[in-house]
Amino acid sequence: MLSVAHRSASGKLSSGLRISPFKQHAKSFHTSKTTCDWSNRMQAIENLHKKSPVTAISSIDISKNPIDSFGEDVFRDKHLREKLPQSSYEKFKETIEKGATLDPGVADQIATAMKEWAMARGATHYTHWFQPLNGNTAEKHDSFITYAGRTYQRHLMMNFVGKELIKGEPDASSFPSGGIRSTFEARGYTAWDMSSPSFIKRGANGSYLCIPTAFCSWTGEALDTKTPLLRSNEAINKSAIRLLRLLGDTTANHVSAEMGIEQEFFLIDRGFYYARPDLIACGRTVLGAKPPKGQELEDHYFGSVDKRVLAFLQEAEWTLWKLGVPMKTRHNEVAPSQYEMAPIFEDISVACDHNMLTMEILRDLSNKHGFACLLHEKPFAGVNGSGKHNNWSISTDTGENLFDPGDTPAKNARFMVFLSALLRAVHLNGDLMRVGITTPGNDHRLGANEAPPAILSVFIGHELAYVIEDIVNAQTSTSVHDTDISKKVTRMKLGVNALPSLPRDSTDRNRTSAVAFTGNKFEFRAVGSSQNSARPGTMLNTVLADSINYLCDEIEKEIKQGKSRQDAVEKVVQKTLAEYKGAIFNGNNYSDEWVKEAEKRKLWNLRTSPEAIQQLDSKKNVEIFKSTGVLSEKEVHAHKDILYEIYCKAMSIEAQCLHSMSATSVLPAGIAYQNTVSDIPSRSKSMDGYYGNISSLTSELISRNDVLKKRIEEAERESDMHKKATFYRTEVTQAMQKTREVCDELEAVVDNKLWPFPKYSEMLFMK
Secondary structure, eight states: OOOOOOBOTTSSBOOOOOOGGGHHHHGGGOOSSOOOSOOHHHHHHHHHHTOOOOOOOTTOOTTSOHHHHTTTTEEOHHHHHHHSOHHHHHHHHHHHHHTOOOOHHHHHHHHHHHHHHHHTTTEEEEEEEBOBTTSSOBOOEEESEEEESOGGGOEEEEOOOHHHHHEEOOBOTTSOOTTSSOTTOOBEEEEEOTTSOEEEEEETTEEEEEEEEEEEETTSOBOBSHHHHHHHHHHHHHHHHHHHHHTTOOSOOOEEEEEEEOEEEEEEEHHHHHTOHHHHHHSSOSOOOOOSOSSTTOOSTTOOOOHHHHHHHHHHHHHHHHTTOOEEEEEEOSSTTEEEEEEOOEEHHHHHHHHHHHHHHHHHHHHHTTEEEEOSSOSSTTSOOOBOOEEEEEEETTSOBTTOOOSSHHHHHHHHHHHHHHHHHHHHHHHHHHHHTOOTTHHHHTTSTTSOOSBOOEEOOHHHHHHHHHHHHTOSEEOOOOTTOOOOEEOOOTTTSOSOOOOTTOSOOOTTOSEEEOSSSEEETTOBTTSOTHHHHHHHHHHHHHHHHHHHHHHHHHHHTTOOHHHHHHHHHHHHHHHHGGGBOOSOTTSHHHHHHHHHTTOOBOOSHHHHHHTTTSHHHHHHHHHHTSOOHHHHHHHHHHHHHHHHHHHHHHHHHHHHHIIIIIHHHHHHHHHHHHTOTTOOHHHHHHHHHHHHHHHHHHHHHHHHHHHHHHHHHOOSHHHHHHHIIIIIHHHHHHHHHHHHHHHHHSOTTTOOSOOHHHHTTOO
16 A cells, blocks of 8 residues: 655654644645655656566467467367267267267266376366356366375376366355355356367466356356356357248258457556556546546557557467467557457357457466556546447358348348347347446446447448338339439349348448447447456347247248248338337437437437346346246346446445545645645745645545545445445445546646656556
């Protein structure tokens, strides 16, 4: 903790503060000189000047081809083929494809193969790597060692069997459960996720094998983010295959969601990080004055990457490649000291696993390079926050992207059916999508210049919008008046000429839209940078599966009434688009006009986390989860309680951190400078005014900080979780803002040598 006492030249604590209103608060802070024990900030700046030149990292063999290194720390399909008998390998693949129970004998063979492969790479332990509902990853390490032989002949051997591979039993009592498990009922189970590859994590003194798993209670309820995601992917499979059969597709046998996850983050020097209690405790700054220069010049975005940062990014890339993460892109983001990395698309479950690995690697390696990696959605006020754009689509096992318009009538018709399902999903169930992006940090970001507002709508571009209007209106021809559109759209007859051939980039990008169509996928732009993407992915899959099932029901009704399949599909799509085209908005989502228009269209606009969380267990949503098999009613209520709990705890930590920093560091700095000014002999009248301003600021800080403390205490006395979360979001947040305002004003006037915390101008620009 930073020192708050000032010492005289003799080294003794000085006294005799002459400003009577502050005697009880600052008696020990007076000094006749501007000396200060707050050395952390200045030491961090001094250390930056001593940084050695950037050198190559020994752990990277840059002579190797990335293809040769890719996946070398992953237990892949090729290892199974090499190690298993052909019959066992085929049984295993059949188990994955059909979702059957794995044969115990095959499980033992796979476990042995995994152990041998892992030990060859220095592994002595294994862990079931899972993702509890706190948003992080978790692991408990067990060694491969076991006893063999009779009691008097026992000896150690290395062993790993199928039972240990398939199921583990970590203590579940301290993980969030939302009331599903009592704290005295500790049993929880991890179950091997065969669809996600196992991998090696390396430490300074050895390695260990990580086995991706689901995590559930003794009674079978999901206690993690992966289980609902896997269930939602199966819901997509069932509903999409059902619809494809109605459209005449008999070749596809499986449909799954895919995702490409862009990861934004900040990097600051680790010396600055250690000198900021708020970054350590909260992941964001709860105070800090705006610097003279921020991102106004737009000179950081896509700029040349700093060499020290580049060395870190390069090692991160090589490490991720070795772990099988197909990292593709790296670049400077909009805000100073902000960066982005993005991989190639993968199956949604693997993509989410890989993103969690990416965040772990970024945090771990940043320390090695002398940085701190900040994954919070808004670590610095006044500049862009960080998101995690989830590029999402669904594809068949025959390689067909169902959100690709295609270049044939059949593919066009298929695209329009799935698009209409998505529009319905967003219009009706935007509340669930909003719950999917709920984090305390994301409330700071949504609606700012780098993120869409909380209104859930879909951007599809003008050309596709005209096609939809033509289908809805069933006109003989449509004149397109938009000067950017050169084509004319004739009457849409699904399955005949459903829409003209659309080039892959027929739409511009709309950076203000929550869900933007980008040619053959939808970009869910509102996801927060610190999140596990499994939750927003689960929500996307679930609401789409529900809407696909609705379309299937309606099409089947029309067919039963005697319509041909083509006519039935056309009627249902036309009706669905007419009813839910209000989800489409191609304009500026930041405008006040759009807020009013969205309300008229009855689109969801849940501006804060408490508002969103409250909707999770509505009658409509419980029924959607139950009908798709994604969550039981008990699990829905539990997830709601956990989201409230996490939100309130995060807000409490932030509020208490601000109160502590302002009381024990900012106030003493302000009073110390106030005393310095008061000691200046022969002060002019202008100096008297300056002194008076500082005096009023310190007095105001005491008052506002007292109010903040009372608001925190009031919040903690509230037992109703929704009321508690709402109180934190309104009253406590407002009290924090008022306290911060005074702190930031003091930062702007207090002697630079006295200010205790690294400033924005230092953290964002010094490397």
